Amino acid sequence: MIAYLIKRLFEMIPTLVGITLISFFIIHLAPGKPTDILTELNPKITPEARERLEKLYNLDKPVIIQYGLWLKRIVKLDFGESFSTDRRPVMQKIWDKKQSLLDRRLFITLMINLITFAIILAISIPIGVSSATHQNSLYDKIMTTTVFIGFAMPSFWFALLLMMFFGVYLGWLPVSGLKSLNYDALPLLGKMWDRISHLILPIFISAFGGLAGDSRFMRSSMLEVVRQDYVTVARAKGLPDKKVIYQHALRNALLPLITLIGLSVPGLIGGSVILESVFGIPGMGQLFFMSVMTRDYPMVMCILTIGGMLTLLGNLLADIGYMLADPRIRAKQ
Amino acid sequence: MTKRAFLFLLSLLIAVNIMGCKEKPAATIKTISENNSNEPAYGDALIVGSIGEPSNLIYMLASDSASHDIAGLMFSGLVKYHTDLSVIGDLAESWDISKDGLVITFHLRKGVKWADGVEFTADDVKFGYDTIVNEKTPTAYKEDFLQVKKAEVLNKYTFRVTYGKPFAPALTSWSGIVVLPKHLLEGKDITKSEFTRNPVGLGPYKLKRWTPGQELILDSYREYFEGRPYIDRYVYRLIPDLSTMFLELKAGSIDMMGLTPIQYTKQTNTDFFKNNFQKFRYPQFAYTYMGFNLKHPFFQDKRVRQAIAYAIDKSELIDVVLFGLGSPATGPYVPNTWPYNPNVKKYEYNPGKAKELLKEAGWEDTDGDGLLDKDGIPFRFTIFTNMGNTLRKNAATIIQWRLAKVGIKVEIRALEWSTFINEFIDKKRFEAVILGWSIGLDPDQYDIWHSSKTKEKEFNFISYSNPEVDELLEKGRRTFNMKERKKAYFRIQEILAEELPYLFLYVPDATPVVHARFKGIKPAPIGITYNLPKWYAPQKMQKHKVEP
Numbered sequence: 082m083i084a085y086l087i088k089r090l091f092e093m094i095p096t097l098v099g100i101t102l103i104s105f106f107i108i109h110l111a112p113g114k115p116t117d118i119l120t121e122l123n124p125k126i127t128p129e130a131r132e133r134l135e136k137l138y139n140l141d142k143p144v145i146i147q148y149g150l151w152l153k154r155i156v157k158l159d160f161g162e163s164f165s166t167d168r169r170p171v172m173q174k175i176w177d178k179k180q181s182l183l184d185r186r187l188f189i190t191l192m193i194n195l196i197t198f199a200i201i202l203a204i205s206i207p208i209g210v211s212s213a214t215h216q217n218s219l220y221d222k223i224m225t226t227t228v229f230i231g232f233a234m235p236s237f238w239f240a241l242l243l244m245m246f247f248g249v250y251l252g253w254l255p256v257s258g259l260k261s262l263n264y265d266a267l268p269l270l271g272k273m274w275d276r277i278s279h280l281i282l283p284i285f286i287s288a289f290g291g292l293a294g295d296s297r298f299m300r301s302s303m304l305e306v307v308r309q310d311y312v313t314v315a316r317a318k319g320l321p322d323k324k325v326i327y328q329h330a331l332r333n334a335l336l337p338l339i340t341l342i343g344l345s346v347p348g349l350i351g352g353s354v355i356l357e358s359v360f361g362i363p364g365m366g367q368l369f370f371m372s373v374m375t376r377d378y379p380m381v382m383c384i385l386t387i388g389g390m391l392t393l394l395g396n397l398l399a400d401i402g403y404m405l406a407d408p409r410i411r412a413k414q
Numbered sequence: 415m416t417k418r419a420f421l422f423l424l425s426l427l428i429a430v431n432i433m434g435c436k437e438k439p440a441a442t443i444k445t446i447s448e449n450n451s452n453e454p455a456y457g458d459a460l461i462v463g464s465i466g467e468p469s470n471l472i473y474m475l476a477s478d479s480a481s482h483d484i485a486g487l488m489f490s491g492l493v494k495y496h497t498d499l500s501v502i503g504d505l506a507e508s509w510d511i512s513k514d515g516l517v518i519t520f521h522l523r524k525g526v527k528w529a530d531g532v533e534f535t536a537d538d539v540k541f542g543y544d545t546i547v548n549e550k551t552p553t554a555y556k557e558d559f560l561q562v563k564k565a566e567v568l569n570k571y572t573f574r575v576t577y578g579k580p581f582a583p584a585l586t587s588w589s590g591i592v593v594l595p596k597h598l599l600e601g602k603d604i605t606k607s608e609f610t611r612n613p614v615g616l617g618p619y620k621l622k623r624w625t626p627g628q629e630l631i632l633d634s635y636r637e638y639f640e641g642r643p644y645i646d647r648y649v650y651r652l653i654p655d656l657s658t659m660f661l662e663l664k665a666g667s668i669d670m671m672g673l674t675p676i677q678y679t680k681q682t683n684t685d686f687f688k689n690n691f692q693k694f695r696y697p698q699f700a701y702t703y704m705g706f707n708l709k710h711p712f713f714q715d716k717r718v719r720q721a722i723a724y725a726i727d728k729s730e731l732i733d734v735v736l737f738g739l740g741s742p743a744t745g746p747y748v749p750n751t752w753p754y755n756p757n758v759k760k761y762e763y764n765p766g767k768a769k770e771l772l773k774e775a776g777w778e779d780t781d782g783d784g785l786l787d788k789d790g791i792p793f794r795f796t797i798f799t800n801m802g803n804t805l806r807k808n809a810a811t812i813i814q815w816r817l818a819k820v821g822i823k824v825e826i827r828a829l830e831w832s833t834f835i836n837e838f839i840d841k842k843r844f845e846a847v848i849l850g851w852s853i854g855l856d857p858d859q860y861d862i863w864h865s866s867k868t869k870e871k872e873f874n875f876i877s878y879s880n881p882e883v884d885e886l887l888e889k890g891r892r893t894f895n896m897k898e899r900k901k902a903y904f905r906i907q908e909i910l911a912e913e914l915p916y917l918f919l920y921v922p923d924a925t926p927v928v929h930a931r932f933k934g935i936k937p938a939p940i941g942i943t944y945n946l947p948k949w950y951a952p953q954k955m956q957k958h959k960v961e962p
Binding site for chain 1: 459461469470549550552605606610611625626627628629649651652653654655657658661662664665667831832833835836837871958961
């Protein structure tokens with residue numbers, strides 16, 4: 082088992098290098114340069130000044146050499162400095178050690194997505210299972226309609242509606258941001274509630290939108306399992322229905338969900354670009370979007386590399402999960 | 415067991431809830447009133463909403479308006495613009511300009527202190543100048559300062575610059591924020607210094623805290639050389655979405671923002687708004703235009719360009735696109751500023767005249783398909799604009815509809831900014847564009863209209879060339895005689911209005927809104943924030959209690 086893990090981890094390295102190489106070339110293929118924001122259509126800048134700037138950022142060198150320079154730094158785990166005018170190290174931008182943990186971009190996005198993810202699983206699994214056991218009943222139809230409404234509703238629009246209702250009309254919840262202006266003056270419990278109240282709407286909206294996928298997946302997986310022979314056998318033996326469904330069928334129906342969880346790991350870091358913008362949440366999604374628009378190569382590459390690493394780890398975790406859950410796969414290794 | 419745990423959690427939540435609710439109003443709202451008048455009073459906080467986050471608080475290193483907003487509160491220039499656009503002293507008390515216009519001597523204010531207590535002197539000006547012209551400083555504002563031949567410190571409070579050639583924008587270029595504290599930055603690489611995120615300034619406000627992605631908090635600088643600002647705290651809240659920001663305004667969490675045209679005209683006329691907010695409206699220093707590629711065979715004939723001007727109704731554009739919040743542009747200057755010439759040729763909406771002119775130029779519908787043609791080529795072209803700017807896209811759509819009525823078929827393409835500039839503007843691969851210029855307060859527009867500025871990456875990308883305009887542009891930037899300058903720029907506008915290399919569309923209005931408790935706001939052509947240190951909230955209306 083351990084030998085297998087080590088082997089898998091080593092196999093990840095060339096894949097990761099491949100991912101970064103392709104990403105690097107693709108962002109350089111897009112027209113425009115990081116210096117454009119400073120120089121385009123600005124009558125106060127001359128072509129010489131532009132060249133000076135490009136030289137400063139090594140943009141005058143061929144892409145492959147730029148990639149080499151980048152890779153050389155990465156080996157030392159140095160992601161470089163952002164090309165935006167703040168010139169901060171990119172790692173500091175996503176994980177600023179001077180900030181409290183709760184205010185670091187990576188942490189904010191990870192936390193919001195993990196909570197959302199947990200809520201989605203906690204709600205969609207029961208919905209899926211009960212929809213499957215009551216297939217085609219009125220309950221099944223209502224649930225299906227509800228989750229699809231959540232899926233179909235444009236999240237930014239729904240967000241604005243809820244902000245208007247809870248934030249402006251009722252005044253119960255804050256409209257946007259992560260904490261209130263008077264946060265520092267609050268006692269500990271007040272601070273906790275302040276943070277939580279800012280997260281209720283964004284988490285509710287992304288969880289509501291994400292229910293459809295997992296619950297439908299669970300429903301069909303469950304439907305497939307209850308038709309299996311061993312379920313029939315269990316029923317024929319006279320086991321109570323509850324035990325058949327929750328002890329025998331459910332465990333097997335959950336297996337495919339492991340893949341789904343593995344696949345959603347990279348999403349944890351990207352977060353939701355739209356919701357982070359609408360709610361003014363300073364997370365990774367927002368940063369990634371801004372970096373792409375300004376062609377901030379080091380920043381984009383840093384986020385893509387971390388994302389690539391997480392995708393590979395997610396795959397590995399899913400495989401391990403399978404091995405732990407399914408003796409048949411364990412036997413093959 | 416589980417039930418008990420649940421009950422515990424529930425009670426905890428309720429406790430948190432109650433504590434939160436109890437604490438909130440007490441901490442934010444000051445209810446006691448000691449003074450009943452509307453007299454200026456110190457205190458309170460102004461919370462401003464912004465969609466962008468500053469990137470760098472050293473003015474010359476940043477190029478985004480958010481950075482400039484904040485840096486502008488923390489630093490000052492040597493001179494500044496008065497409300498009527500004349501130049502008055504800021505850090506300089508007075509200045510002398512030599513007869514030939516080549517030498518400017520600034521006499522600086524005495525006793526001005528940086529926020530760390532060190533006195534501001536001419537060395538700081540020289541240091542800032544040396545920094546901006548330094549090869550290694552990545553700045554977009556170098557050019558005006560490269561015209562300086564010699565900069566010298568005569569004594570602690572006197573600074574002199576000598577120019578090689580007369581340069582009319584010379585004096586106003588020192589309104590730019592060049593001054594930097596030498597004692598803190600000398601010998602350091604300023605692009606990497608801590609100073610970019612936590613600077614020491616000498617303006618009315620100083621940075622207290624910057625929480626990336628969330629807010630910047632600035633406290634008033636009590637030793638500010640023009641007197642302590644009334645408002646104790648300035649909070650710059652980052653909200654990337656304009657609809658969200660508007661909801662925050664309604665919920666009372668922010669005090670000031672720029673309204674969109676639809677918010678200004680349709681969503682802020684309720685009693686709630688009239689009682690709680692004050693709206694302002696004045697022309698921005700910017701205009702939107704449709705530029706023709708003058709190398710394209712369709713647009714080489716002046717009559718065609720004039721015909722298009724007659725076919726488009728500018729007031730309709732303003733009514734539909736800006737909800738009436740703008741004024742028609744007739745040239746590259748803003749109405750009611752000194753270089754603006756009101757008496758140039760105007761093109762009233764007149765499709766009949768448009769068709770006539772097109773016919774004169776040889777464009778006629780000979781095959782009866784509804785499209786004009788000439789030598790078998792139908793009149794069909796594409797208007798390019800940048801993606802994400804709905805106002806420009808809407809303007810293009812209306813122009814498309816109006817031109818269809820005179821028999822010209824227009825396509826619209828919106829492109830992502832970098833692609834648009836690099837692939838289409840720079841390579842001159844376009845027929846017409848809709849774009850805008852922000853204009854400085856100095857009327858020099860050499861780079862936009864001079865025929866030598868047509869190379870790739872330069873700004874005369876429509877390839878406009880007129881020897882008389884070239885000469886006038888040169889004259890305008892080389893004389894200090896205001897009358898002469900005015901004459902030159904008036905004539906340029908006449909020529910541009912006749913030849914129409916651009917079809918000038920509109921000057922949009924700025925429409926900020928500020929909470930009603932703030933008094934002392936005096937709208938002027940340069941906006942409302944120029945006298946921010948003099949804004950105040952009367953004692954009884956103050957909302958936030960600021961603890962230092």
